[in-house]
Amino acid sequence: LTGxxxxxxxxxxxxxxxxxxxxxxxxxxxxxAEWLEGRSVFVVxxxxxxxxxxxxxxxxxQRARRWSVLEVPEGEAAKSVAVATALWERLVGEGVKRDSRxxxxxxxxxxxxxxxxxxxxxxxxxxxxxxxxxxxQVDASIGGKTAIDLPAAKNSVGAFHSPRFVVSDTAWLATLxxxxxxxxxxxxxxKAVAFDRPLFxxxxxxxxxxxxxxxxxxxLLVDSAAHKIxxxxxxxxxxGERRLLNLGHTLGHAIxxxxxxxxLRHGECVVYGLLFALQLAEARGxxxxxxxxxxxxxxxxxxxxxxxxDAAELMLLMARDKKALESGLPWxxxxxxxxxxxxxxxxxxxxxxxxxFLKAPWESASATL
Amino acid sequence: LTGxxxxxxxxxxxxxxxxxxxxxxxxxxxxxAEWLEGRSVFVVxxxxxxxxxxxxxxxxxQRARRWSVLEVPEGEAAKSVAVATALWERLVGEGVKRDSRxxxxxxxxxxxxxxxxxxxxxxxxxxxxxxxxxxxQVDASIGGKTAIDLPAAKNSVGAFHSPRFVVSDTAWLATLxxxxxxxxxxxxxxKAVAFDRPLFxxxxxxxxxxxxxxxxxxxLLVDSAAHKIxxxxxxxxxxGERRLLNLGHTLGHAIxxxxxxxxLRHGECVVYGLLFALQLAEARGxxxxxxxxxxxxxxxxxxxxxxxxDAAELMLLMARDKKALESGLPWxxxxxxxxxxxxxxxxxxxxxxxxxFLKAPWESASATL
Numbered sequence: 001l002t003g004x005x006x007x008x009x010x011x012x013x014x015x016x017x018x019x020x021x022x023x024x025x026x027x028x029x030x031x032x033a034e035w036l037e038g039r040s041v042f043v044v045x046x047x048x049x050x051x052x053x054x055x056x057x058x059x060x061x062q063r064a065r066r067w068s069v070l071e072v073p074e075g076e077a078a079k080s081v082a083v084a085t086a087l088w089e090r091l092v093g094e095g096v097k098r099d100s101r102x103x104x105x106x107x108x109x110x111x112x113x114x115x116x117x118x119x120x121x122x123x124x125x126x127x128x129x130x131x132x133x134x135x136x137q138v139d140a141s142i143g144g145k146t147a148i149d150l151p152a153a154k155n156s157v158g159a160f161h162s163p164r165f166v167v168s169d170t171a172w173l174a175t176l177x178x179x180x181x182x183x184x185x186x187x188x189x190x191k192a193v194a195f196d197r198p199l200f201x202x203x204x205x206x207x208x209x210x211x212x213x214x215x216x217x218x219x220l221l222v223d224s225a226a227h228k229i230x231x232x233x234x235x236x237x238x239x240g241e242r243r244l245l246n247l248g249h250t251l252g253h254a255i256x257x258x259x260x261x262x263x264l265r266h267g268e269c270v271v272y273g274l275l276f277a278l279q280l281a282e283a284r285g286x287x288x289x290x291x292x293x294x295x296x297x298x299x300x301x302x303x304x305x306x307x308x309x310d311a312a313e314l315m316l317l318m319a320r321d322k323k324a325l326e327s328g329l330p331w332x333x334x335x336x337x338x339x340x341x342x343x344x345x346x347x348x349x350x351x352x353x354x355x356x357f358l359k360a361p362w363e364s365a366s367a368t369l
Numbered sequence: 370l371t372g373x374x375x376x377x378x379x380x381x382x383x384x385x386x387x388x389x390x391x392x393x394x395x396x397x398x399x400x401x402a403e404w405l406e407g408r409s410v411f412v413v414x415x416x417x418x419x420x421x422x423x424x425x426x427x428x429x430x431q432r433a434r435r436w437s438v439l440e441v442p443e444g445e446a447a448k449s450v451a452v453a454t455a456l457w458e459r460l461v462g463e464g465v466k467r468d469s470r471x472x473x474x475x476x477x478x479x480x481x482x483x484x485x486x487x488x489x490x491x492x493x494x495x496x497x498x499x500x501x502x503x504x505x506q507v508d509a510s511i512g513g514k515t516a517i518d519l520p521a522a523k524n525s526v527g528a529f530h531s532p533r534f535v536v537s538d539t540a541w542l543a544t545l546x547x548x549x550x551x552x553x554x555x556x557x558x559x560k561a562v563a564f565d566r567p568l569f570x571x572x573x574x575x576x577x578x579x580x581x582x583x584x585x586x587x588x589l590l591v592d593s594a595a596h597k598i599x600x601x602x603x604x605x606x607x608x609g610e611r612r613l614l615n616l617g618h619t620l621g622h623a624i625x626x627x628x629x630x631x632x633l634r635h636g637e638c639v640v641y642g643l644l645f646a647l648q649l650a651e652a653r654g655x656x657x658x659x660x661x662x663x664x665x666x667x668x669x670x671x672x673x674x675x676x677x678x679d680a681a682e683l684m685l686l687m688a689r690d691k692k693a694l695e696s697g698l699p700w701x702x703x704x705x706x707x708x709x710x711x712x713x714x715x716x717x718x719x720x721x722x723x724x725x726f727l728k729a730p731w732e733s734a735s736a737t738l
Contacts, residue, residue, distance in 0.1 A: 158492045
């Protein structure tokens with residue numbers, strides 16, 4: 001064992017095997033090589049990731065029969081019907097087979113898009129994810145959700161399709177923009193708020209968080225990912241507890257769509273979604289001290305200010321939320337730090353609170369009423 | 370029980386419930402009504418089917434909270450990325466929810482497209498099929514395959530997504546063009562050739578087949594569908610025996626793509642795919658009398674003459690076959706009437722036989738060598 005592998009952990013989740021930590025790629029390399037041995041391999045990635053980390057894949061490339069790198073745009077722009085169609089056509093044009101392999105090498109968008117293409121080409125081929133952003137490592141790569149966007153609604157077209165392998169090597173995070181890393185932590189903080197007070201307290205104690213990512217944060221990242229793995233394992237198709245992971249995402253997705261994909265990072269939108277959920281939750285009995293603690297931690301993640309957004313448009317976008325049922329839209333609200341629940345909030349209450357929230361998102365509910 | 374229901378049979382297949390026969394719609398109506406009660410219902414259909422049979426759905430419409438009819442083009446033209454995208458956008462625009470319902474009401478193309486949209490919108494909503502063509506009733510609606518086409522390859526994008534209900538009312542076949550009905554029987558004949566000699570002999574004894582469809586053929590249709598249900602039940606994801614249902618589809622799909630979607634009916638292309646498989650099979654020991662019996666029956670289904678097609682283009686299209694593996698393309702070939710097997714046929718043998726086959730598809734292999 002080399003020293004570099006000491007902080008790698010591996011997990012089984014359904015048909016997936018997941019490695020996370022410093023040196024995860026080295027730990028998984030023999031598995032990946034066997035999986036793609038002698039096959040056509042399609043690597044979905046971005047120009048930036050290819051430039052920064054592409055060299056790592058050299059040894060795998062030697063083992064494939066054929067190796068195609070398919071570059072897609074950075075960020076949410078990759079998750080369009082047009083880009084998915086271009087990938088489908090490229091795969092078919094290059095003779096994809098049922099037992100060919102696809103690798104998503106990049107952030108959450110590359111994983112969502114690559115997974116969706118793998119789920120649907122020839123009615124599904126195997127794929128693996130090599131996430132290179134903090135958000136993707138701690139959250140997006142875990143759980144088999146794949147998706148593309150429609151202009152009217154984020155992630156509205158997709159499928160559940162589990163990656164065979166997920167390799168989250170934290171060494172790849174060294175090149176990450178600090179703002180990108182901070183936005184990634186939001187998903188882990190959200191999970192702690194919804195499920196795990198001790199984890200939340202570890203975040204409170206991590207001064208390095210404000211600078212984005214450094215090696216001292218690897219254990220926090222691995223434990224956060226491990227926690228999500230447990231939630232997904234217990235509820236793979238989001239029938240129960242897993243729905244609580246949507247905390248902050250009802251308004252968060254609407255803000256992301258309304259601001260225009262790519263203007264704010266996903267995690268930054270979730271900050272504001274969380275802040276709004278705190279206001280709704282305080283009105284239902286969330287202790288003010290708990291709400292204040294969450295606000296303090298989110299403030300340390302330094303999201304950019306909320307752009308000017310139209311409340312009516314956000315209401316319309318929330319009505320299209322994937323979680324909505326015919327009976328109404330269930331919100332995930334914390335009832336105390338470390339515990340969230342699903343609650344139906346009336347349309348009129350949301351409509352009444354939203355305009356003021358958009359002007360003063362960091363206020364507590366008591367200040368707003 | 371009314372007389373009209375006497376020839377309806379119902380089946381369970383995984384999470385699907387299937388009714389087939391004269392009066393199937395009446396037999397299933399209470400189940401469908403309960404399934405869509407109080408929900409938003411999206412009916413994917415064609416203008417022709419809506420005009421001919423749309424009235425039947427009136428009582429169901431009363432039970433829905435909201436009822437949207439989404440018309441798509443007739444035939445294979447519906448199965449494009451563009452039409453799927455228009456449906457996704459329409460569903461989102463009309464506020465589709467996770468527990469909304471989709472109904473595919475029409476032939477095989479409507480079912481393939483509607484099922485794919487249901488499989489992928491919001492990562493999957495429930496759908497049901499009401500097949501109105503013989504092909505869809507006897508074959509396409511059974512087994513959870515959904516798909517759209519790329520210009521380069523038919524059914525190349527899709528998913529497995531099982532309908533909740535399949536209601537194949539043979540009363541809807543009364544308005545079917547006889548050529549359309551004959552093309553539908555091809556899939557049932559194919560199944561008999563690959564699996565079931567007694568069923569094949571019942572087809573041989575059915576004089577009405579040449580006229581397309583009449584009530585005397587209902588038992589043959591129901592038993593053919595029942596047989597496919599058994600095959601799918603034993604092998605839902607096409608890992609084993611179900612692959613034998615692809616008999617005639619390797620060259621058949623290539624002809625369909627090369628001729629241009631819609632120029633020949635799917636079943637008509639499968640006739641030629643079957644004829645070519647017979648030639649390959651005869652060269653491997655299929656008894657000439659068995660091959661002749663299959664040719665005689667196919668001739669009674671009166672497919673139009675094969676258009677002029679380029680052998681090199683067909684070779685290229687076959688290389689994109691979904692069944693192809695990295696190790697080669699397995700062909701389904703009958704070894705005797707009622708039994709087929711997977712065999713790897715060399716590229717060079719196919720390439721050598723194909724030009725002559727395209728000129729004289731009804732010849733036996735002995736005549737061609």
